[in-house]
Amino acid sequence: MPGPEDASTSGSSLPEPTKPKTFKELGLIDPLLEALNQMNFTKPTDIQLDALPHALEGRDIIGIASTGSGKTAAFALPILQKLWDEPKGLFACVLAPTRELAYQISEQFEALGSAMGVRCAVVIGGMDMPTQQIALAKRPHIIIGTPGRLLDHLETTKGFNLRTLKFLVLDEADRLLNLEFSEAIDKILKLLPKERTTYLYSATMTTKVAKLQRASLTNPIKVEVASKYQTVATLLQYYILMPFIEKQAYFVYLIHSLAGNSIIVFTRTKAEAQFLSIILRVLGFAAVPIHGDMSQSQRLGALSKFKSGSRKILVATDVASRGLDIPSVDVVINYDVPQHSKDYIHRVGRTARAGRAGKSITLVTQYDVELVQRIEDVTGKKMVEYETEAEDIAALKERVEEAARAAKFEVKDAENGKGRGNKRKRDGGGGGRDERDRDDDIVQAGMPLMRKKSKQRR
Template identity: 70%
Template sequence: MPTPEEASTSRSASPVAQEEKPTFKALGLIDPLLTALEQLNFTSPTDIQVAALPPALEGRDIIGVASTGSGKTAAFALPILQKLWDDPRGLFACVIAPTRELAYQISEQFEALGSAMGVRSATIVGGVDEMAQAVALAKKPHVVVATPGRLQYHLENTKGFSLRTLQFLVLDEADRLLDMDFGPILDKILKVIPQERTTYLFSATMTTKIGKLQRASLSNPVRVEVSEKYSTVSTLLQYYLFIPLVQKDVHLIYIANSLAQNSIIIFTRTVHDCQRLAIIMRTLGFPAVPLNGQLSQSARLGALAKFKSGGRKVLVATDVASRGLDIPHVDVVINYDIPTHSKDYIHRVGRTARAGRSGKSITLVTQYDVELVQRIETVTGKRMDEWPTDKEEIALLRERVDEAGRAATNEIKDQAREGHGRKRRREGGGKDERDRDDDVVEAGMPSGMKKKAKRRQ
């Protein structure tokens, strides 16, 4: 809930008729940004941009309550870039995001919007070599986009890197940051950045955790909201398919067959099912790639790039892909597993039917999922329609799908055995320098002793 001070400066961003919206120029943006927006085909501002840009350009702190796909990245990037144009100096802004993919996406948008200004951005996330990141930070980027853990690592370990000159701090998807228990790390980061700064906090919901974070990090903020409740867009057609648990795989393949020309994201609850279904689909001739948190960062970015470019028509993903990612032209979202929380369902299906386009979502419902579906329908205020099926065609598919499932299980077991073998070889006599250094860290040596040990090697 807003404080009394906030209430007086709170702005509602309820949808505005297209003809009533001001232009980007009328909102006060400078020519280099207008040129970049034109090149990116951003023709008119979204609701959150209309509400957030005027107070942001005045220098106010912002609390933005906006769902995924609402244009909030540009809502916080544009005022930061405009201030950078007026007063270019040192590390200017830091954006903290909950996932690596979202961090890369935000960084790309900063560089695209700031292309006429020569803006340099550094992406600092886990799964990437720390030394290469330290080199990137030494080149004095204007904007750092980071996940919390890796940002804290560099603040503590990278000589010469600090946030002392920071003018802007952005916490994007703040509700997700706190859901993922980044709270203690955020507290440490907030202690080492200047008190005199501008802060933007963007979140899909205002929870009590967000309220505490807001009080700790914002000064007399303006609160802007795109919508007050969770909802799905009107151009999204939502379907369900009620099936026995043991028939989930064959029904998934049946749906994928009937939508073979479409780009599809399939969401699973577990990494294991993500890997298994990707193998099953490839075995049956579908161009599918997996995306989950256990893949290396290069593999994750590669999978996203293949799917975005159309090189692969099917992306099988865990919820690492459900929030914030702007993947254009997704025709269908299939929920292989129903998410436990209704808001996660809304974020998942929000990958399709974006920017006024139409899209479909299909949710596989077993005998154990009925209550979850009813809860989702209550939250969204919309009933799902039943997806039509052909029982004879499903029966014909069953044997091939079962065989592909057995092959996928065996392949995953083989991969696990190879992984254990590599680990045992590393733990034997033939360790490389990086393995030995990791052992030093695990042994709990002080950092000074660690450096001496590394020099001896």
């Protein structure tokens, strides 16, 4: 099979002036132009400019582009345009590595297809199978799902198959090809019609992605708008060097100094994300965690609170580092330095999106210096030291230690199934107050303590 043609921005043979500049010039139909206008998508991104002409011609696409580049619209628009011409039942399937990304892709399909009456169904783990079976029975145009749950439906849901499918999309393909997904992907590919259009989008062209391309795409054209890992020019990148033993105090100082900003904090483990979010709540900050041990409804609820602004701090594992489009994130804090440079780039890509400014701050202990140097080598940018006040950090230590002890008790209670909320209900007190009420009380009561502490230092 011949290799993919190269349509990257660096290798295009078309003279620049002849390239389309607007969505209309790209040849999109009026219903899509209307939806794009309502969504304030006024100008195509680089990946959209390069991919859409080939996609609208019916070509298979390999799209290599960094996070926040507009990949979803790059594959959704040609699918919806073809659906307008052939409005038949189940039309396209999109596979995504995370549940949150699947919901986000569905929302974008529905928004872009609002003038067409497009119907989507999301099939992911952690949610009720019968409810999803009902949604599939209503003959949606687009199915968006995670590989494992889609395969469950293909094997067990009566009457459901993908034999008439016209489009297959693998989004974040480099992650889809991890060991946890590869077996399900292989089985799904065997159940699909060979006569279909396939789009494969990824941040990187790994050997696994190349292997999948050879197995499932027909004479694809390769569109690449970023040849190496890089961060955007509008991102300010800082570091704070500290002793490991004082890391929590430095972290709380940083959160306190950034109060009022929208912040995502990334941790390495699920337990740490939960623990830090409790510490912050005890200290009066409006924080909410998101990680893999939470139910799907809890994860969606946490995202909703953060997006709405009712919680200003999201403490997350790398489940939130890729794909999620949260427009107004002011600061990304790396509480733990990521082991891989590409994970750093995906994390900090949550801020400074779509031309906006943003900042990232990485907490660096004596054990992390080599990791930071590797990141700087890959990105080609040196982080700048973030100014701190040693006196203010020292004044916070005792309060942070108290909060950490309280957080340990709360985690232990939750593990034993003896949380305070359950005890109130058993004793007949509390009037059925839930976790959200308790969080709000902490937010109301804790901040004055922090302010009082600050005044005492002065």
